[in-house]
Amino acid sequence: MSEQFNYKxxxxxxxxxxxxxxxxxxxxxxxxxxxxxxxxxxxxKSNLTDPHITADFITTWRKTRVDDCERTIYxxxxxxxxxxxxxxxxxxxxxxxxxxxxxxxxxxxxxFTHEQIASIFKVCDEYRLYDVRMGTSLIAMPTLLRLLYSTxxxxxxxxxxxxxxxxxxxxxxMLRKTKNGTExxxxxxxxxxxxxxxxxxxxxxxxxxxxxxxxxxxxxxxDGTSFQTGTAYQHFRKLLKQIGVPHIGNHHGPxxxxxxxxxxxHALIQMGKNGMDLYAGLPILSVCLGHHSxxxxxxxxxxxxxxxxxxxxxxxxxxxxxxxxMCKAYDDNDRLC
Numbered sequence: 456m457s458e459q460f461n462y463k464x465x466x467x468x469x470x471x472x473x474x475x476x477x478x479x480x481x482x483x484x485x486x487x488x489x490x491x492x493x494x495x496x497x498x499x500k501s502n503l504t505d506p507h508i509t510a511d512f513i514t515t516w517r518k519t520r521v522d523d524c525e526r527t528i529y530x531x532x533x534x535x536x537x538x539x540x541x542x543x544x545x546x547x548x549x550x551x552x553x554x555x556x557x558x559x560x561x562x563x564x565x566x567f568t569h570e571q572i573a574s575i576f577k578v579c580d581e582y583r584l585y586d587v588r589m590g591t592s593l594i595a596m597p598t599l600l601r602l603l604y605s606t607x608x609x610x611x612x613x614x615x616x617x618x619x620x621x622x623x624x625x626x627x628x629m630l631r632k633t634k635n636g637t638e639x640x641x642x643x644x645x646x647x648x649x650x651x652x653x654x655x656x657x658x659x660x661x662x663x664x665x666x667x668x669x670x671x672x673x674x675x676x677x678d679g680t681s682f683q684t685g686t687a688y689q690h691f692r693k694l695l696k697q698i699g700v701p702h703i704g705n706h707h708g709p710x711x712x713x714x715x716x717x718x719x720x721h722a723l724i725q726m727g728k729n730g731m732d733l734y735a736g737l738p739i740l741s742v743c744l745g746h747h748s749x750x751x752x753x754x755x756x757x758x759x760x761x762x763x764x765x766x767x768x769x770x771x772x773x774x775x776x777x778x779x780x781m782c783k784a785y786d787d788n789d790r791l792c
Contacts, residue, residue, distance in 0.1 A: 460488045464498035465506045469542050476541075482636035490534045508539055508549040525558035564716040565709035566762065567700075572604060572717065574698040582694075592682040595674040596690050598654040603711065605647045607718035607744050609634060610684050610711050619669035623651060630745070639745050687711055719744060719755040724763060733759065 462470045470491045477484040497516055513535065520528060532554050539549040567575070579597045602613055608630060615632040622628065626643045633639060643651065659667055663679035672681040691711045695702050700709060719740060726736040733756050741752040 460492060462491065462495040464495045465503055466498050466508075466538070467495060469506070469538060469545070469547070470495065472545075473538055473541050480636065483632065486530065487534055490531050491538070493531075494534070494538070506542070506547055508535075508542070510550045510552075513550060513552050525555075529555055529557055564758070565713040566720050566758070567709070567713065567717045569721070571698060571700065575600065575694050578694050578697045579690075582690075589678040590676055590680075592674075592676045592686050592690065594658065594677055595654070595682075596687070598650050599674055599687065600691075600714065601647060601650050603714040604718055605644060606641045607715050607722070608641055609715060609745075610687055612745075614672075614674055614681065614684065614687070616673040617669065618667060618671045618673060621651070621655075621673055623648060623655075633745055635745060635747055637745070637747075639742070641743070684711070715744070716755070716758075719752075720759050720762065723755060723759045727759075727763075 474484060474488065474491070477487065494516075497519065501512070501515070503512070517528075520531070523531070532552055535552050536554055539551045542549045543551065576597065579600055582593060582596070584591060584593060599613060602608070603610060606628075612630050612633055616628060616630070620629040620631060623643065626648060628641045628643060630639050630641055655673075658675065661677070661679065663675075665671060666675070666679055674682070676682050688711055692702050695709060702709060722740055722743075723733050723736065726740075727733055737749055737752055737756065740755065741749055744752060746752050
């Protein structure tokens, strides 16, 4: 475990055990590590010497989290619940806090039109540097954005792809580091295949050592190093400004993640136009998005109906019963993954 996650409180053995269980299931649990670090610091500050968590201890901790939003509080209570459950099962009786009601995002994802997507790609292709910057990620942006829109994968998943994960001869990419901790295969369509082949060809011509090694990153900067999601967001905001789409900011987008939502809606629209019942196509879309449940993907159907109400008549009443809708129109309080 890295030094920043070297827990030192009386609860440290249980925290490490919990993370070991997550790791054995293939789950990175990066956010959990930071939350446990907060718990560890609070435990030390509270001078807790007996590894038994009481209701008063949880109440005292909660009073210190005045600046946390409802979603953050829910996530932290979830970690408390998992930690105390583990402690109880290993012979250390503890108070197990009840999870608060799960809050939902208070914003609506931005769905780009086909014309806006085309404009984003065009402007990105025409973008030029005005000085020499070897640390620029501009070389990867046109391909990265097309990959996000064509497959619906998350930006973090895309930036984790290594050379050995790309199998263009078989037209698929293997995603190993995913949000849900489950590996999945992403198909590569013909147009995306051509883009990837061109990008990899130009990238490999850069005079950089080990640029083609199997463990090397697919998307790199001009100096051959990897880059983070924040860098991609900076470029994306510049593109939005150039095509005339206002950026609201403060997590209200439009975000790079909205390319994922746009992919889902556009895919459902295409299914409907091809004569497929949208609810019948739901399991297919769910697998492509890497969801573990249909309930997460079902929200996209409701969003699609709100934007294209004429598609609802193409859905079978039987399937609509199997995957019930909470309301006909899209509700801003619904959660999208």
